[in-house]
Amino acid sequence: xxxxxxxxxxxxxxxxxxxxxxxxxxxxxxxxxxxxxxxxxxxxxxxxxxxxxxxxxxxxxxxxxxxxxxxxxxxxxxxxxxxxxxxxxxxxxxxxxxxxxxxxxxxxxxxxxxxxxxxxxxxxxxxxxxxxxxxxxxxxxxxxxxxxxxxxxxxxxxxxxxxxxxxxxxxxxxxxxxxxxxxxxxxxxxxxxxxxxxxxxxxxxxxxxxxxxxxxxxxxxxxxxxxxxxxxxxxxxxxxxxxxxxxxxxxxxxxxxxxxxxxxxxxxxxxxxxxxxxxxxxxxxxxxxxxxxxxxxxxxxxxxxxxxxxxxxxxxxxxxxxxxxxxxxxxxx
Numbered sequence: 001x002x003x004x005x006x007x008x009x010x011x012x013x014x015x016x017x018x019x020x021x022x023x024x025x026x027x028x029x030x031x032x033x034x035x036x037x038x039x040x041x042x043x044x045x046x047x048x049x050x051x052x053x054x055x056x057x058x059x060x061x062x063x064x065x066x067x068x069x070x071x072x073x074x075x076x077x078x079x080x081x082x083x084x085x086x087x088x089x090x091x092x093x094x095x096x097x098x099x100x101x102x103x104x105x106x107x108x109x110x111x112x113x114x115x116x117x118x119x120x121x122x123x124x125x126x127x128x129x130x131x132x133x134x135x136x137x138x139x140x141x142x143x144x145x146x147x148x149x150x151x152x153x154x155x156x157x158x159x160x161x162x163x164x165x166x167x168x169x170x171x172x173x174x175x176x177x178x179x180x181x182x183x184x185x186x187x188x189x190x191x192x193x194x195x196x197x198x199x200x201x202x203x204x205x206x207x208x209x210x211x212x213x214x215x216x217x218x219x220x221x222x223x224x225x226x227x228x229x230x231x232x233x234x235x236x237x238x239x240x241x242x243x244x245x246x247x248x249x250x251x252x253x254x255x256x257x258x259x260x261x262x263x264x265x266x267x268x269x270x271x272x273x274x275x276x277x278x279x280x281x282x283x284x285x286x287x288x289x290x291x292x293x294x295x296x297x298x299x300x301x302x303x304x305x306x307x308x309x310x311x312x313x314x315x316x317x318x319x320x321x322x323x324x325x326x327x328x329x330x331x332x333x
């Protein structure tokens with residue numbers, strides 16, 4: 001009986017071990033579905049960035065991973081995306097404007113500050129380095145959002161219902177800016193009259209005269225047909241967009257470690273692809289609108305004066321954030 005009982009116990013133990021192993025293997029083999037969101041259609045650079053991420057991640061990860069990408073603002077605008085990302089519901093990843101994260105991580109909009117980058121080469125050098133690491137750490141700590149890459153590359157200019165050629169015409173110009181305080185501070189220093197309006201309200205606000213224009217890059221102007229209400233484009237070239245490719249911290253921590261590593265690698269590669277796409281498409285899209293007679297462009301007279309006028313605002317903003325060294329590092333890159 002003793003031998004029989006021992007054999008039975010061993011058999012039961014082996015059965016439990018095998019069952020646990022099978023269960024573990026089954027769990028590891030389960031499909032992981034990652035949910036993304038874009039305010040735009042398949043033709044926009046941000047959406048192309050997210051699609052590149054899907055392809056690269058599927059190649060890098062040995063397990064089963066699928067994607068559910070909601071387009072055309074089906075899940076709201078970026079302020080809604082931010083709420084979902086923080087809560088870890090509805091959306092796991094998206095490309096976001098830094099200014100929309102300002103209320104949770106006040107230093108993050110520094111990367112989106114007007115007149116921060118000298119040119120595309122300077123912009124690429126910063127994003128290809130670890131200079132922005134302090135901002136990534138702040139975003140994770142204060143908003144529980146993980147930066148997995150950087151997209152962007154659009155050159156932002158002024159779009160308005162009437163032509164703006166110089167500082168005199170910019171004075172008092174009622175324009176929409178993104179929500180971060182630094183955006184309003186910069187354009188106030190340039191004597192405009194900025195106000196933060198939800199992105200999805202901009203078209204109607206211009207149409208009804210609440211504002212006379214806003215600032216944006218060519219792809220978004222073309223995609224959402226803003227030229228219909230604001231056909232004058234002033235080439236201030238005040239920003240080259242930085243668009244963090246982010247994932248919900250709650251969602252990220254639920255992933256297996258090997259998938260987390262694959263997400264970080266795929267995010268970095270997809271971000272670079274997104275930067276290449278948007279920076280190359282920007283001039284092309286602008287020219288398409290010019291050729292179609294949708295926008296009329298003009299250079300801003302005395303642009304060098306704008307660069308000088310904003311330096312004290314940039315310095316004060318960075319000092320208030322305790323980011324003076326970071327700003328100096330960006331300028332020196």
